[in-house]
Amino acid sequence: MERIRVLVAKPGLDGHDRGARVVARALRDAGMEVIYTGLRQTPEDIAEAAVQEDVQVVGLSILSGAHNTLVPRVLEQLRARGAGNVLFLVGGIIPEEDVEFLKSAGVHAVFGPGTSTDDIVEFIKSHVKG
Amino acid sequence: MRSVDEIVNGVLEGDTRALARAITMVENEREGYEQVLERIYPHTGKAYVVGLTGAPGVGKSTLVDRLAKFARGHGHSVGILAVDPTSPFSGGAILGDRVRMQSHSGDPGVFIRSLATRGQLGGLSRASGGVIQLMDAAGRDLILVETVGSGQSEVEIMRYAHTVVVVVIAGLGDEIQMIKAGILEIGDVFCVNKADREGSDRTAADLRMLADSCSKGWIPPVVKTQARSGEGVDQLYQAIFGHRQYLESTGDMRHRQLRSAEAGIRDIIIEQVVDRTLDLARAEQVLDELLERLTARQTNPYQAAKHLLNAYGSQILRMCEGDAE
Ligand SMILES: Nc1nc2c(ncn2[C@@H]2O[C@H](COP(=O)(O)OP(=O)(O)O)[C@@H](O)[C@H]2O)c(=O)[nH]1
Ligand SMILES: [Mg+2]
Numbered sequence: 001m002e003r004i005r006v007l008v009a010k011p012g013l014d015g016h017d018r019g020a021r022v023v024a025r026a027l028r029d030a031g032m033e034v035i036y037t038g039l040r041q042t043p044e045d046i047a048e049a050a051v052q053e054d055v056q057v058v059g060l061s062i063l064s065g066a067h068n069t070l071v072p073r074v075l076e077q078l079r080a081r082g083a084g085n086v087l088f089l090v091g092g093i094i095p096e097e098d099v100e101f102l103k104s105a106g107v108h109a110v111f112g113p114g115t116s117t118d119d120i121v122e123f124i125k126s127h128v129k130g
Numbered sequence: 131m132r133s134v135d136e137i138v139n140g141v142l143e144g145d146t147r148a149l150a151r152a153i154t155m156v157e158n159e160r161e162g163y164e165q166v167l168e169r170i171y172p173h174t175g176k177a178y179v180v181g182l183t184g185a186p187g188v189g190k191s192t193l194v195d196r197l198a199k200f201a202r203g204h205g206h207s208v209g210i211l212a213v214d215p216t217s218p219f220s221g222g223a224i225l226g227d228r229v230r231m232q233s234h235s236g237d238p239g240v241f242i243r244s245l246a247t248r249g250q251l252g253g254l255s256r257a258s259g260g261v262i263q264l265m266d267a268a269g270r271d272l273i274l275v276e277t278v279g280s281g282q283s284e285v286e287i288m289r290y291a292h293t294v295v296v297v298v299i300a301g302l303g304d305e306i307q308m309i310k311a312g313i314l315e316i317g318d319v320f321c322v323n324k325a326d327r328e329g330s331d332r333t334a335a336d337l338r339m340l341a342d343s344c345s346k347g348w349i350p351p352v353v354k355t356q357a358r359s360g361e362g363v364d365q366l367y368q369a370i371f372g373h374r375q376y377l378e379s380t381g382d383m384r385h386r387q388l389r390s391a392e393a394g395i396r397d398i399i400i401e402q403v404v405d406r407t408l409d410l411a412r413a414e415q416v417l418d419e420l421l422e423r424l425t426a427r428q429t430n431p432y433q434a435a436k437h438l439l440n441a442y443g444s445q446i447l448r449m450c451e452g453d454a455e
Contacts, residue, residue, distance in 0.1 A: 034223065035228065044236060045266035
């Protein structure tokens with residue numbers, strides 16, 4: 001049986017992955033296979049892991065405020081490896097005014113601090129076939 | 131969807147993306163996966179495969195990371211297959227081994243793939259054999275397979291690995307438990323990791339005694355390591371390659387190759403004959419009826435099995451002939 005594979009990654013320097021872990025567990029409980037890569041990943045690391053793991057979904061958790069620089073760099077690295085077609089999600093502390101920019105850069109959905117994990121599960125399931 | 135040709139050529143050229151795609155195909159048994167495995171098979175048999183098994187948290191992933199670094203230092207390319215359990219409740223999984231495998235940032239010589247067991251007992255995914263073949267055909271010199279230590283069931287890893295490293299830590303149990311867990315039969319090399327922990331010398335000594343007493347031919351070395359700092363990993367690497375030399379110099383290698391070749395054929399026969407028989411019987415509702423009669427004790431399992439083989443044997447033979455054309 002096919003399973004949805006999701007890479008959950010934390011780029012940049014912030015050292016908190018509680019949110020990422022909560023999301024990872026919720027996705028697992030929804031029947032997905034979650035590849036969790038840990039803290040302080042470079043955009044190159046994330047893109048390379050996404051290719052090797054052949055995931056359909058990449059989710060970044062960013063709390064550092066550096067999303068406007070990190071997100072385009074991850075997307076660029078993904079595209080450079082021919083993996084620009086993944087479903088690309090960003091979560092964490094993202095001010096409302098940055099959402100537009102991130103979406104124009106290629107992010108499919110932004111999930112702020114108040115998001116319920118059900119919404120994330122729902123979003124993935126409605127955009128990727130399992 | 132890329133064609134079988136493209137995938138096969140990509141894998142043989144060592145292309146990362148093609149290898150990753152091929153693994154997905156095999157894992158999901160997508161259309162064409164058998165053709166991919168058939169076509170790459172002539173290019174396999176070159177890699178050295180090392181299995182690492184042991185209880186969760188003993189440091190397998192950290193060790194794999196260190197071993198890979200070592201192999202890179204010797205100029206070998208590395209493929210890593212990290213298997214974690216599927217949750218029996220949701221069918222999902224968290225595959226977190228990459229967290230401890232971060233030393234290869236930017237090094238295309240290390241390819242890491244995480245797989246979930248997907249309901250397969252034995253600590254390995256059903257796709258493992260195929261995935262190892264794909265990495266082999268893609269030119270990976272050394273393949274490291276990390277498997278869930280689940281007690282007796284890691285025996286599965288012996289089929290695919292040339293050398294099996296059993297990883298333990300001090301304080302997890304006494305020697306009786308080690309014997310019960312069946313790890314003595316599986317291990318070609320024993321590794322007492324977290325040697326910074328109290329009792330590690332004692333655990334290593336116990337293991338050494340046990341290994342000496344039950345080995346025939348090869349006496350499994352016992353190596354103490356501290357994967358986090360890297361201490362002792364060079365000895366572990368030497369021990370693995372000592373075992374390789376032993377296998378190659380004694381004919382045991384040939385024996386292992388033959389054994390795993392046979393197991394490979396057995397798997398396919400089971401898939402082609404057993405699974406097909408049951409699928410056909412299920413599709414025609416024959417299976418349901420038979421199960422009803424079985425549970426009512428109106429027939430017995432031997433009779434039932436013979437009945438199905440009689441009913442579908444020739445049809446399956448024709449299907450197999452169709453495949454072989
Ligand atoms: N004290 C100590 N901790 C270690 C050592 N090797 C690994 N660890 C830690 O043990 C934990 C589990 O390691 P991991 O490689 O994920 O274990 P696995 O579940 O067997 O793959 C991690 O926190 C590692 O940093 C060691 O030699 N000494
Ligand atoms: Mg691990």
